[in-house]
Structures are given as structure tokens and as C-alpha cells.
Amino acid sequence: MKTHRCDVDLEVRYAETDQMGVVHHAAYLVWFEVARTRLCAQAGRPYASIERAGHFLVVSGVDVTYREGARYGDVVRVTSWVDWVASRAMQFGYQIRRDARLLADGHTRHVWVDQSTGRHCRMPADLAAPFLAFAEQTELSRRGRER
Amino acid sequence: MKTHRCDVDLEVRYAETDQMGVVHHAAYLVWFEVARTRLCAQAGRPYASIERAGHFLVVSGVDVTYREGARYGDVVRVTSWVDWVASRAMQFGYQIRRDARLLADGHTRHVWVDQSTGRHCRMPADLAAPFLAFAEQTELSRRGRER
Amino acid sequence: MKTHRCDVDLEVRYAETDQMGVVHHAAYLVWFEVARTRLCAQAGRPYASIERAGHFLVVSGVDVTYREGARYGDVVRVTSWVDWVASRAMQFGYQIRRDARLLADGHTRHVWVDQSTGRHCRMPADLAAPFLAFAEQTELSRRGRER
Amino acid sequence: MKTHRCDVDLEVRYAETDQMGVVHHAAYLVWFEVARTRLCAQAGRPYASIERAGHFLVVSGVDVTYREGARYGDVVRVTSWVDWVASRAMQFGYQIRRDARLLADGHTRHVWVDQSTGRHCRMPADLAAPFLAFAEQTELSRRGRER
Numbered sequence: 001m002k003t004h005r006c007d008v009d010l011e012v013r014y015a016e017t018d019q020m021g022v023v024h025h026a027a028y029l030v031w032f033e034v035a036r037t038r039l040c041a042q043a044g045r046p047y048a049s050i051e052r053a054g055h056f057l058v059v060s061g062v063d064v065t066y067r068e069g070a071r072y073g074d075v076v077r078v079t080s081w082v083d084w085v086a087s088r089a090m091q092f093g094y095q096i097r098r099d100a101r102l103l104a105d106g107h108t109r110h111v112w113v114d115q116s117t118g119r120h121c122r123m124p125a126d127l128a129a130p131f132l133a134f135a136e137q138t139e140l141s142r143r144g145r146e147r
Numbered sequence: 148m149k150t151h152r153c154d155v156d157l158e159v160r161y162a163e164t165d166q167m168g169v170v171h172h173a174a175y176l177v178w179f180e181v182a183r184t185r186l187c188a189q190a191g192r193p194y195a196s197i198e199r200a201g202h203f204l205v206v207s208g209v210d211v212t213y214r215e216g217a218r219y220g221d222v223v224r225v226t227s228w229v230d231w232v233a234s235r236a237m238q239f240g241y242q243i244r245r246d247a248r249l250l251a252d253g254h255t256r257h258v259w260v261d262q263s264t265g266r267h268c269r270m271p272a273d274l275a276a277p278f279l280a281f282a283e284q285t286e287l288s289r290r291g292r293e294r
Numbered sequence: 295m296k297t298h299r300c301d302v303d304l305e306v307r308y309a310e311t312d313q314m315g316v317v318h319h320a321a322y323l324v325w326f327e328v329a330r331t332r333l334c335a336q337a338g339r340p341y342a343s344i345e346r347a348g349h350f351l352v353v354s355g356v357d358v359t360y361r362e363g364a365r366y367g368d369v370v371r372v373t374s375w376v377d378w379v380a381s382r383a384m385q386f387g388y389q390i391r392r393d394a395r396l397l398a399d400g401h402t403r404h405v406w407v408d409q410s411t412g413r414h415c416r417m418p419a420d421l422a423a424p425f426l427a428f429a430e431q432t433e434l435s436r437r438g439r440e441r
Numbered sequence: 442m443k444t445h446r447c448d449v450d451l452e453v454r455y456a457e458t459d460q461m462g463v464v465h466h467a468a469y470l471v472w473f474e475v476a477r478t479r480l481c482a483q484a485g486r487p488y489a490s491i492e493r494a495g496h497f498l499v500v501s502g503v504d505v506t507y508r509e510g511a512r513y514g515d516v517v518r519v520t521s522w523v524d525w526v527a528s529r530a531m532q533f534g535y536q537i538r539r540d541a542r543l544l545a546d547g548h549t550r551h552v553w554v555d556q557s558t559g560r561h562c563r564m565p566a567d568l569a570a571p572f573l574a575f576a577e578q579t580e581l582s583r584r585g586r587e588r
Contacts, residue, residue, distance in 0.1 A: 019161070029466060034305070061504070205360075213355060226344065311459050
């Protein structure tokens with residue numbers, strides 16, 4: 001976890017549960033996405049404006065570890081941060097808690113895509129400084145080549 | 148229900164259930180959509196190709212009556228047809244059954260939108276003949292003005 | 295619309311959009327549900343506790359009119375109220391706005407089910423007073439027999 | 442990938458797309474689940490019957506690598522198999538293809554839960570033989586202790 005992180009509190013929605021009586025595991029990826037949206041806004045660029053400016057931040061990988069189920073009626077806190085940032089890729093980290101209990105944690109990896117060409121590209125220039133700061137890096141890491 | 152109709156059999160997905168132990172009511176709209184896709188294909192134009200050609204068939208209204216819950220493990224049959232077709236709008240009808248039991252029925256209303264302008268427009272010309280035939284109409288109805 | 299109503303502000307989630315670039319029409323039913331949850335809490339019984347006490351408030355019908363699309367980046371306000379309440383059924387009403395624009399409105403109808411028998415039943419006694427007040431009724435309406 | 446595997450062909454649903462014009466990354470977990478359901482059926486126990494008999498096969502971890510987007514109009518083939526099986530845990534593997542193109546691959550890890558106690562438990566006895574055969578193991582692996 002990094003020093004700069006972002007907390008979003010979400011009320012569990014009934015539609016997010018399944019017949020096991022807990023939140024369906026795919027919903028956690030949606031929660032991660034809500035938190036990621038918030039981190040981009042904190043970096044000075046709401047993700048909606050990133051797309052309008054011609055880029056997509058495409059998900060290239062995810063991993064989640066589920067420790068305990070969230071339930072309808074719970075308010076969960078999604079904490080997210082930037083794990084690392086490379087010129088063409090980056091990783092976010094996440095923890096989901098209900099009060100002090102860790103319910104799940106995970107990561108999402110991303111690549112940048114230029115909407116006009118549909119091809120991988122470099123991160124929008126103005127995002128480099130804030131994301132480097134969030135990731136506690138002084139320069140872009142070398143992981144850019146991984147998808 | 149009209150003579151020309153289309154049946155799609157769907158296995159209930161676990162993710163479609165909620166903690167009541169039955170399929171969440173919003174999932175039925177997704178099933179209606181799967182059936183509608185099939186009807187468009189039967190009219191000679193898969194909906195994906197309708198969009199690629201520059202139109203959207205936008206949902207302007209829905210109604211659903213839920214009679215009995217579908218459950219994980221069920222295979223449901225979604226029957227759909229064209230209720231009526233106007234120059235700028237149309238309505239589809241649906242029934243969802245498990246064997247002989249009617250689980251739900253409903254309708255979706257739609258308007259055509261031109262992607263280049265973002266405005267309402269007339270139905271693509273080549274769809275008029277098949278949709279009129281499906282709706283058992285000899286001419287376009289006057290309901291085009293409703294959203 | 296009734297005097298007693300409840301507003302919930304929701305940030306549109308990326309996962310709620312579809313390739314039309316607007317929120318998928320099924321997501322509105324999920325938003326209605328979030329608002330309904332809030333109204334039940336205002337009536338003194340969070341819906342989670344209603345279920346734990348042995349009842350389900352099952353959706354028996356919905357209708358939605360879609361006027362304009364919600365988009366990722368929008369914050370929408372879901373306003374809900376109790377339209378009418380009968381001994382065994384009730385209806386909620388909803389409007390969804392982005393600032394002053396009405397994006398959609400609709401209704402959901404419900405019946406009460408006793409979890410122990412799986413059969414329709416009367417509303418939990420302690421909810422009658424607050425729901426009657428919300429609906430501006432002095433007594434339960436006669437609509438109880440509709441599903 | 443193991444010799445025993447199961448293929449499920451799925452038509453992409455419109456609701457599964459997002460405004461990037463491709464299938465939302467969370468939908469792949471739902472597709473994995475559809476495939477897993479089929480593998481359980483091939484092991485002689487449809488998952489619905491496993492739950493009715495008092496067990497849950499809870500997801501404890503997932504990882505997915507996304508290589509190329511699936512699109513509305515595509516039919517994707519989800520191939521799944523049993524990676525390994527332990528006394529109290531197991532892992533499934535998945536690949537998603539459109540024709541010869543690999544779109545995504547991943548894994549889900551699971552633990553068994555006894556519905557009556559809500560606690561982790563051993564795999565239902567009658568599933569051991571078929572799952573061992575699917576996993577090409579002669580005995581249960583030692584990974585049972587991982588969540």
C-alpha cells in the first residue's frame with residue numbers, strides 16, 4: 001500500500017448479491033473501478049475527461065483474493081493506490097474492508113490505448129507527474145512492455 | 148403474441164441470482180435484449196451490423212410483469228416478437244417460460260437514433276419490410292411520435 | 295410524486311455503460327432498488343432487517359420511461375416515493391435527474407412473501423403506519439390482489 | 442490446460458459491453474462461472490444440486506489476463522478445466538477464444554463451505570474421483586490449506 005491512497009465508501013446493492021447470500025465476486029471488479037475513477041480525479045484528470053481527450057486506460061490483468069464475503073446492508077470501504085507506473089502501463093492496488101475486517105484485496109494492470117489508432121501508446125503526458133508521485137517513484141518503471 | 152416469433156433458450160447464470168435465491172429482476176431486461184438481437188438477425192440485419200451502419204435502436208420504455216422466479220439450474224425460454232412498428236419507433240413483446248410455466252412477460256419500446264447527429268430518425272429502410280411482416284402490419288403505424 | 299420522498303445521489307459507474315456510450319437501461323432498475331432501500335430505512339426498517347425478520351418484498355412489476363441517457367462522469371439523483379400501499383402489495387415511484395433534466399421515471403410493484411412458506415402474505419405490521427404516511431393514505435388501498 | 446476440458450460457446454450480450462465498445466472485464470468472471478457450472482455437471486453433479494445438498498464452492502481468488510477485447514456480435518468459446526484439486530480447495534483454469542484468437546485466460550480458486558456451519562470443509566466425497574480424474578492427479582494435492 002502506498003501513502004497516497006483514496007477511500008471510497010460504498011453501500012452494498014441488493015443486485016450485487018447472489019444466492020449464496022453474499023456479494024458476487026465479479027462485483028468487486030466494479031468496486032475497484034469506482035475507486036480507480038476517484039484516483040484519476042485526484043491526479044487531476046477525471047477518467048471521463050481522459051477518454052474524451054482520446055485515450056483509453058484498458059484493463060490488461062486483474063487478480064483478487066477474497067477473504068470474507070460482503071453482505072447487503074454492509075458499507076464497504078474500497079482503498080486504492082497506484083502500485084507502479086511505467087511509460088505504457090501501470091498497476092493499481094486495492095483493499096476492501098468492512099470496518100477493520102479485510103474482505104478482499106487485489107490489483108488491476110492497465111495499458112494505454114490511443115483511440116484514434118486502437119493501438120497501445122504512452123501515458124498522457126500530464127498524468128506522469130501525479131501518478132509518479134502517487135506511486136512514490138522518481139522515474140517511470142521498466143514494466144511498460146508487459147500487457 | 149404474433150405468429151412470427153423467436154425462441155431463445157438460456158441457462159440461468161449464477162451471477163444472475165440474488166440473495167432471494169431467484170434471478171434478479173433486472174436480468175430479465177438483459178434476456179429480452181438477447182432475444183431482440185435474435186429477431187433483428189431474423190429480419191436480415193444482426194443488430195451489430197445495424198450499429199456499424201450508423202443507427203442505434205434506443206430503448207425508450209420497458210414494462211415487465213414478474214409471475215414466478217427463475218432459478219439457477221433452470222433453462223428458460225425467451226419468446227419475442229414485434230408488437231408494432233412505426234416509422235420512428237417500435238415495440239417488441241416478450242414471454243419467459245420454464246417448460247409450460249409463464250415466469251414473466253413484458254415489452255420494450257424503442258426509437259431510432261442517427262449516430263452522426265445523435266437525433267431521432269426513421270428506421271433503416273431495409274428493415275421496414277421484414278419488421279412490418281413480423282408485426283403483421285401492412286403499413287407503418289402512427290405511434291412514431293411517442294418516445 | 296408524493297411529499298415524502300427520498301433522494302439518493304449516485305455517481306455513474308463505468309461498468310454501467312454500454313457500447314452506445316450511455317448507461318444500459320437495466321442499470322436503472324438497480325438504481326431504483328438503491329433508492330427503495332433508502333425509503334425502507336426511512337420507514338424505520340432497513341430492508342436487510344426486513345429479510346432477516348422473515349419477509350421478502352418481491353418485485354412483481356416494473357415500468358420505466360427513458361427520456362435521456364445518463365453518462366459516465368454524471369452524478370444522477372434518484373428520487374423515490376411510495377405511490378400506494380395495500381395490505382399485500384405496494385408501488386414505489388421514481389424519477390432520475392441530472393441537475394434539472396429528467397432522464398427517466400418509472401414504478402415498481404411489489405408483493406410480500408413469507409420466507410417460511412414461500413407464499414404471499416400481508417405487509418409486516420410495523421411498516422403499515424410509516425408506509426401509509428409516505429403514501430398519504432389513511433387506510434390500505436384495495437389493490438392488494440394484483441400481483 | 443488438461444486433457445479433460447469443457448467448451449461453452451457464448452454469444453456476447455449487449456449488456457456486457459461498456460462504452461469502450463468491448464466487453465467489460467468483469468463479465469469474463471461470469472463467463473468463467475458458466476463454464477465451471479458445466480464442468481461440475483460433467484463431474485456428475487450439477488452445481489445447483491451441490492448447493493441443494495448443503496455445500497457452497499466459494500471463490501477465494503481469481504486472476505485474469507486480458508489480451509484482446511470481445512465484442513458484441515462475437516461468439517466466444519470458453520474452455521475450462523480443473524487445474525488441481527486438494528481436499529478443501531481447488532483451482533479451475535480458463536481460456537476464452539474467438540475462433541483461433543486467445544482473448545483472455547485466467548484461473549479461479551475455491552474453497553468448500555458447509556452451509557449448515559458456514560465453515561470451510563472437505564469436498565463432497567462423490568466429487569473427489571471425477572475431479573481427480575479431470576485434474577490428472579492420483580491423489581489430492583497439498584494445497585488445501587490455502588484459502
